[in-house]
Amino acid sequence: MRNLFNFIAKNHFFLLFIALQAVAFIMLIQNNHYHRSFWINSANYVTGQLYLKYTNIGEYFFLKRINEQLAEENQNLINQTAYSFLKTDQDVFHFQDSVYRRQFTYLSARVINNSVNRRNNYLTLNKGSLHGIEPDMGIITSQGVIGIVKDVSPHFSSVLSLLHIDTRISAKILKNDHLGTVLWDKPNYRKVTMKHIPPHVDLQPGDTIITSGYSKIFPEGILIGTISDYNIKKGESFITVDIDLFEDFNNLNYVYVVKNIFGEEQEYLELTARTKLIYW
Amino acid sequence: MRKTILKYLAGFFILVVLQVFVLNKIQISGYINPFLYVFFILILPFDIPKYLLLILAFILGVTIDMFCDTAGLHTSATLFMAFLRPGVIHVISVKKEFEPKTFPGLHNMNSSWVITYSIILIFLHHTFLFFLEAFSFTQFFATLWRSIVSSLVTFALVFTGFFLVSKPYRR
Incomplete structure (x- = not known):
């Protein structure tokens, strides 16, 4: 026993280093899970409040640009209201129209922390579970897909940015509906890559890429970017497409949190269908 | 003793605030992110107990x-x-004994020692950090390049820091 104590006393520096390093690695591995239930992140109360204060000061510098953006969005919305359409068919009468059922609701939130220069980037929003945000909801702006909610606390939520190694977005080419997967594997934060497009698909630089709506997270038709270049790598049977993002991730301010009302239903159905297959 | 602790506590907060609210927010050519907070580890006293060094780092x-x-x-x-x-x-030290309660700086070490000391430790820290962040060797040279460039920027800041904390030696 005394030998053991002597050994620990003699090597305490190395043993303590190993112990603390082990704690650090456990945190790192837990963090890599899709759902982190760990308090060391910017969604906790102290860091969240500090970032909120910081953003409150910094926000004044963006007022002009935000106003322009809002005016543009208002213009688009007014264009979609009933007042801007001429009713040509006077005979049809709608009573409790059940053709359209609301599937997505949108909640506006402010970005209070953001980064673009790391290998894995996260955002923090100023709204959390009290406002109805849950993990797995999508984050968009009028100009594109931003990310997916990873963690929520009562007042804040932490978002996995599109600029993250784990983010995969199901996307399609607007003009011919061909599917692919959008991911970020470049050092440049203005560019992403789209993979898994078969070689026979007709592509042109400048084509628009939008979300496919196949996942339960994003609605169909949210903008992502335009094709800047494409090529087939040696030994691969799919085209790799380079995409210029519409959204500049470096100056995000206000974003929308997307809630899919039928998301759980879709997920449940897909899950049961898969398990049934195994039993057959 | 208490004065020293207060000084280091103040240094800790200043470095964390600088790192989080200033350095993490500026973009230098897209992917360079200096990590000035390592300066705190560099200026801890020579005779600090080794376990305390690790706990402070943690x-x-x-x-x-x-x-x-x-x-x-x-x-x-x-x-x-x-x-x-x-x-x-x-x-890297020729003279292995240090006066108690002194810390590495330009006032008691010559500048080439300070430069070697900080460059080696900053580079080790950054390389470890960037490779752990990438978690693979697939983009080995890109990651290595990132660590070298970021180390140089951090070193420039750290060296400025050494000028600020190293007062002329007085008794």
Whole structure:
């Protein structure tokens, strides 16, 4: 026993280093899970409040640009209201129209922390579970897909940015509906890559890429970017497409949190269908 | 003794605030991110107990991780650097004995010693950090390049820091 104590006393520096390093690695591995239930992140109360204060000061510098953006969005919305359409068919009468059922609701939130220069980037929003945000909801702006909610606390939520190694977005080419997967594997934060497009698909630089709506997270038709270049790598049977993002991730301010009302239903159905297959 | 502790406590907060609210927000050519907070480990006294060195490194790393959303990443790299600090000091110093209660700086060490000391430790920290962040050797040279360039920027800041903390030696 005394030998053991002597050994620990003699090597305490190395043993303590190993112990603390082990704690650090456990945190790192837990963090890599899709759902982190760990308090060391910017969604906790102290860091969240500090970032909120910081953003409150910094926000004044963006007022002009935000106003322009809002005016543009208002213009688009007014264009979609009933007042801007001429009713040509006077005979049809709608009573409790059940053709359209609301599937997505949108909640506006402010970005209070953001980064673009790391290998894995996260955002923090100023709204959390009290406002109805849950993990797995999508984050968009009028100009594109931003990310997916990873963690929520009562007042804040932490978002996995599109600029993250784990983010995969199901996307399609607007003009011919061909599917692919959008991911970020470049050092440049203005560019992403789209993979898994078969070689026979007709592509042109400048084509628009939008979300496919196949996942339960994003609605169909949210903008992502335009094709800047494409090529087939040696030994691969799919085209790799380079995409210029519409959204500049470096100056995000206000974003929308997307809630899919039928998301759980879709997920449940897909899950049961898969398990049934195994039993057959 | 109490004065020293207060000084280091103030230094800790100033470095964390600088790191989180200034350095993490500026973009230097897209992917360079200097990590000035390692300066705290560099200026700890020579005769600090080794266990205390590791514990301080752990606390510093966890604090930075909380703000950067990178649980464990900075903690691990800072611990690695703190673990190697006594060894690096031993290897690069000609005179192995240091006066008690002094810390590395331009007032008691010549500038080439300070430069070697900080460059070695900063580079070890950054390389460990960037490779752990990438978690693969697939983009080996891109990651290495990132660590070299970021180390140089951090070193420039750290060297400025040494000028600020190293007052002329008075008795």
